[in-house]
Each structure stands twice: as structure tokens, then as C-alpha cells.
Amino acid sequence: MRRQRRNAFIILGAGAALVLSLAAAGGWGGYRLNMTPSYPLGLWRIKAIQHEPRVGDIVFVCPPQTQAFDLAVVRGYLPRGLCAGGTGPLIKTVAAIAGQEIVIDGRVYIDGSRLGNSELRTVDTEGRVLTAFVGGVVPTGDVFLHSRYPGSYDSRYFGPIPVDGILGLARPILTFTP
Template identity: 55%
Template sequence: MNRVRAIMGLGASALGIGLLAAAAFIGGFRLNLTPSEPLGLWRIEAVDRAITIGDLVFVCPPVTPLFEEARHRLYLAHGLCPGGVAPLIKSVAALPGQYVEIGENVAIDGRTLPSSHVRRIDGAGRPLTPFAGGIVPTGYLYLHSPFVSSYDSRYFGPISETGVLGLARPILIVDP
């Protein structure tokens, strides 16, 4: 009898955790375990205005060979975006029409972007190819994260704003 109770209790607990996780997902809550932004619980909020510089956004990257390689190299977590990756949390650093220059650091319209050192190799010693730079096209955003190990537009270039899921709001984060 005790064994049956234990199995029933375990099953009820698993069901409860599953229902809680489903409710959190439907409510737009996401757990960030990547080094691009602080670890913790975040929420996707609908965008009811034009996206501006400094906005922190959740974005699904496009399914391209570049992002497939990034997934293979484990730069991207597994998730529910197309291509099987998790949404990225990045800050909007440049909008359409702005000029991005890539050197040792990133400059936007001639002004150096803080915390934008461009690495030439990743943590495993593999070469990284930086974005060539240029004008951010209409319908695209240049995304950035101040964390040194972040995989952002320094390496993949501007990304279509059609991939933006919403604004990223921290709910409960671990400050580094």
C-alpha cells in the first residue's frame, strides 16, 4: 500500500510540475540559463510601440546555416524557436539606416558601443568570423549583449525584426 501511495504521490507531483511549467510557458515566462543576460526568470511582453535603441528583446533567430553552426557549437540553447533553438535575449543597439563598423570594438554611427570587444576565437579556441559591418537594412535590428561571451550581432549581423517575440522583462534574476 505504501508503494502505491508513493507512486501516486510522485505522479501527482510530476503532473503538478508539468501544469505549472505549461502555465508559465503560456504566460510568456522563460528561464534564461545563457551567459547573454543575467540568469533567472524572464517574461516576454507584447510590443505595443516602435522598438527603440536600448530595448531588451526576446528574438527567435532565423533558420540559416550560420545559426545552425551556432547551435552545433552550443552557442544557442535548445528551445521552441524554428530550428530548435531557444529565443535570444538581446539589447537593440542599432536601428535601420544606422551604420555599424566592426573593428576591435563595434562603432555605431561613429560612436563606440560600450562592452563591444570583438573576439576572434570562441571559448573552445575555434575561429569566430565577425559581421562585416554596414548599414542596418530596413526591417532589421542590430542586437548586442554587454557580456563578453555573448553570441550577438557582432557575429551574425542584423536580424529581421519579424523574429522579435516581445520585450524581455526580468522577473527574478541572479545579478552577476
């Protein structure tokens, strides 16, 4: 019994050390742990982006300080972190860039084509009202972000956000999908 308990403490200690090491590596090497279901769970790396954001790029982004993101923090939609406003960076896919037209009609249409897995929810899991983005043309200097995960908090709700919040491309290092 003592041996089992000791082994359990060793395993827990090693796991805690691994998590702390990964968190520390994030600050120095551009690594981030994703613990949300929007993308595979695990270790990701922020890779410098060498081009203007393109549709299909998976990026890490610090959200701007807006009412929508203040509310998202209060409601627990976003992780805490070192971005302005106290959030952690988000992993999202660039779904539209400047000049593209977004129409919201129960789901998202970009330049007339339906965006897959873009159905909107009217309430969150706690029954609180979710306000959808009204639509329009993505302004110069902004991108429209999306995640295929149905419960993701993305541009369906907060609209386009500034390109200058993009930290870099998101590259999976050691990830899994539960």
C-alpha cells in the same frame, strides 16, 4: 541519517517541481528561464511590444534560420527550444535600428560612436574561429542586437536580424546575477 536523506529528497523534488512548473508556465504565460550569463539568470517574461523596436529595448527574439545560427546550434552557443531552427529565444538589447551604420574594427561602432563592451573575439572558448559581421547599414526591417557580456553570441558575429523575429520585450520577474 534517514531524516537528512528524506529532507534532501523533499528539497530536490520541490526544486524539480518548481523548474517543471516554470517551464510549463513559459508555454502558457510568456515566461522564460534564462540560464545564460548574457543577462541575469532566472525568470523573465515576454511582454508584447507596442512600438517599433528602439535602441535600448531588451527583447526576446527567435533567430532566423541562417548558416550562422545553424553553426551556433552545432557549437552549442544557443539553447534548444521552439523557435524555427530548433533554438530557444535569445535575450538581447537592440543596439541599432534600420538606417544606422555599423563599423566593425575590433569592436563595434554605431554611427561613429563606439558601442560599450563590444570587443570582438577571434575564437570561442574551445578555440574555434569566430567570424565577425562585416559591417554596413542596418537594412529596413532589421535590428542589430548586442549583449554587454563579453562571450555573448550576438550581432557582432551574426549581423542584423529581422524585426519580425522579436517576440516581445524582456522583463525580469525573479532574477539574480551570480
